[in-house]
Amino acid sequence: MSRLLSLWCALLTALGLPACDAYNLRALQPGVSTAAEVRERLGPPQVEWPNADGSVTWEYSRQPEGVECYMITLGTDGILRGVEQVLNxxxxxxxxxxxxxxxxxxxxxxxxxxxxxxxxxxxxxxxxxxxxxxxxxxxxxxxxxxxxxxxxxxxxxxxxxx
Missing domain, CATH: 3.30.1450.10 (Beta-lactamase Inhibitory Protein; Chain:B, domain 1)
Structure with missing residues (x-):
């Protein structure tokens, strides 16, 4: 069932509908999830922002119709460091x-x-x-x-x- 929901969310995301963001973001765990898992769940980022410490922050904006923009930071080791919804x-x-x-x-x-x-x-x-x-x-x-x-x-x- 979880796999079916993931496929459904991937389809909606591909259509530009971020309806499954909450589901996909809950599945990502800082310190555990990899860059590949983030990309698999949320798709490619709109922008990759390099950070001074060598990490990278991926931007997932839901504009113009959504009210969220997630900045997802990955360490130099490709492991998820954190997720921040910045439109607040x-x-x-x-x-x-x-x-x-x-x-x-x-x-x-x-x-x-x-x-x-x-x-x-x-x-x-x-x-x-x-x-x-x-x-x-x-x-x-x-x-x-x-x-x-x-x-x-x-x-x-x-x-x-x-």
Missing amino acids: EAGFARVQPGMSGDEVLRLLGRPATRQFFELKGEAMWSWLIERSTVVTDRTYFTVSFDRAGQVTGTGRNVIPKN
Whole structure:
């Protein structure tokens, strides 16, 4: 039965539906699971971020429709060190004025949208952080950049339910 569920989750993941993230992430154990197991359960990462200590962090962003971005760190030995869901208040607080776009991507992963406002000379990236339901509106965490690509500020953008 577990094998059937794994196959079903793999199919959904291949279709771009991260419905089985919780199941797959629970099966991964820091200090035990290997890079091959992570790749088997979650697929290839969107980005591989090298770390100063030789480890690597794999990005699994569920943007633009999901509200998660998992950063999975693997040691130099290929063993899982940790899993972090970075689209949360602690992650948002790490974004500081003066950071580059690459630094923001490293913290929060791929954004749901990127816009440039020519008259203001400003770019804005947005991450979906709360999905629409029957009751709620869509909420995005936003990061604004100047023409030089440096963070000027952060905020929230709520898109009212139609």
